[in-house]
Amino acid sequence: MQSPALLLPARPSNEPESLAEYCSRGGYDGLAAAKDKGAAWLRQEVDASGLRGRGGAAFPTIRKWQLAADAVGDEKYVVANGGEHEPGSNKDRYLVERHPHAVVEGLALAGLATGATKGYLYLIEDMAGPRASAEMALREANEAGLLPFPIEIHCGPTTYVAGEETAALNSIEGEPAKPRKKPPFPGEAGLFGKPTTVNNTETLAHVAWIARNSGADFAAIGTEESKGTLLFTLSEQVEKPGVYELPFGATYRELIEGCGGGLKDGHTVRAILPAMSAAFLDGAHLDVPIAYETLGPLGSSPGCGGVRIVDETTDVVALTLEIAEFFMKEQCGQCPPCRMETNQFVHILKAVQASKGPGYDAKMTRLANFSKRKGHCSLIEMAAAPVISALSCFANDFAEAAGPGAQES
Ligand SMILES: Cc1cc2nc3c(=O)[nH]c(=O)nc-3n(C[C@H](O)[C@H](O)[C@H](O)COP(=O)(O)O)c2cc1C
Numbered sequence: 001m002q003s004p005a006l007l008l009p010a011r012p013s014n015e016p017e018s019l020a021e022y023c024s025r026g027g028y029d030g031l032a033a034a035k036d037k038g039a040a041w042l043r044q045e046v047d048a049s050g051l052r053g054r055g056g057a058a059f060p061t062i063r064k065w066q067l068a069a070d071a072v073g074d075e076k077y078v079v080a081n082g083g084e085h086e087p088g089s090n091k092d093r094y095l096v097e098r099h100p101h102a103v104v105e106g107l108a109l110a111g112l113a114t115g116a117t118k119g120y121l122y123l124i125e126d127m128a129g130p131r132a133s134a135e136m137a138l139r140e141a142n143e144a145g146l147l148p149f150p151i152e153i154h155c156g157p158t159t160y161v162a163g164e165e166t167a168a169l170n171s172i173e174g175e176p177a178k179p180r181k182k183p184p185f186p187g188e189a190g191l192f193g194k195p196t197t198v199n200n201t202e203t204l205a206h207v208a209w210i211a212r213n214s215g216a217d218f219a220a221i222g223t224e225e226s227k228g229t230l231l232f233t234l235s236e237q238v239e240k241p242g243v244y245e246l247p248f249g250a251t252y253r254e255l256i257e258g259c260g261g262g263l264k265d266g267h268t269v270r271a272i273l274p275a276m277s278a279a280f281l282d283g284a285h286l287d288v289p290i291a292y293e294t295l296g297p298l299g300s301s302p303g304c305g306g307v308r309i310v311d312e313t314t315d316v317v318a319l320t321l322e323i324a325e326f327f328m329k330e331q332c333g334q335c336p337p338c339r340m341e342t343n344q345f346v347h348i349l350k351a352v353q354a355s356k357g358p359g360y361d362a363k364m365t366r367l368a369n370f371s372k373r374k375g376h377c378s379l380i381e382m383a384a385a386p387v388i389s390a391l392s393c394f395a396n397d398f399a400e401a402a403g404p405g406a407q408e409s
């Protein structure tokens, strides 16, 4: 498949893109057009684009923007969320480090569309490279008088949950980076209690492209319900690890073989985890077009695109335990059902590994069903997705590890 490069154009250098280089490819033309044509025009273009958030939940960008635009208030905020800390995902770091102006322009556009008076670029503490690039971009954009309102960088702690939007808002307010109970949603009462729009940095870079081109041009790329391109991260499992941009409708085979050069040492794909917080897809789905409407019915989603590959040598019970341990460690402790679920998953999976796991699948499924929607944030569901899907995707491996009769509860 021909890959349109909306966010990652071919360049002679890996240095952070300067203002001059960004402007030479039309950078900040979209912001100039929006200043000229107004917020309603910009919202119309983003509505026509069909853009959905790239932070993992795929929420329609225009719905979030409209909520904040309709909210009454003299002060409003906009936040670019670059708090990426999902194992296997490197796309936000890469984007901010290499193309900081695209994110800054998108943030300024989101602010114009929603009536924001101040913006924040939210990163986490271990992001020295992205932070340096973002500082350079803000300095250049300020000196050129491009920004319609002040934009500050804020670095939150290096934890997974600090990337959740209300945890990010708490961190900016100087509070511990833990998710807030919702409602109210940030569009109604967010940062310092004011209407706030939080968008992922990749989402915002797409907004800059849409304003520069058009919503219709963006909607022409991708599939019926999944528009534009998506960034993916491939790890050291493949010959050519890195961050790649593909249009929706491409397949995991194209990503892994075409972009990544295939698995190292001639291994073969047995299953795919599209993102740490998604559900496993059997290798038979390598040629399914990647889109919300195709992966959703399979119980999965593209998530934030940090792809993990299961090959014929992977110990899938150990991998599932590793994932469960990650969520147990990263949950923030505020909600008893989340603490219980994530701890119990680890406990039960360890029992399976030790061949002492009677009824493991019924117990874990019951836990996941009980916990649904009982947390302040969706980590509680994110933790269940890979674990519960592993039980069916690798049913024989689990049954063998758990020992005879272990599936009967
Ligand atoms: C535990 C957890 C971690 C998250 N981490 C991130 C993150 O690192 N970056 C991000 O943009 N969104 C993250 N999200 C999603 C955000 O809460 C929010 O939905 C997103 O920033 C909205 O942007 P979007 O609509 O452009 O996708 C996380 C959510 C949860 C529950």
Ligand code: SF4
Pocket: 161, 178, 179, 330, 331, 332, 333, 334, 335, 336, 338, 339, 374, 375, 376, 377, 378, 379, 380
């Ligand atoms: S669901 Fe889990 S991670 Fe989210 S706020 Fe509650 S305890 Fe923290």
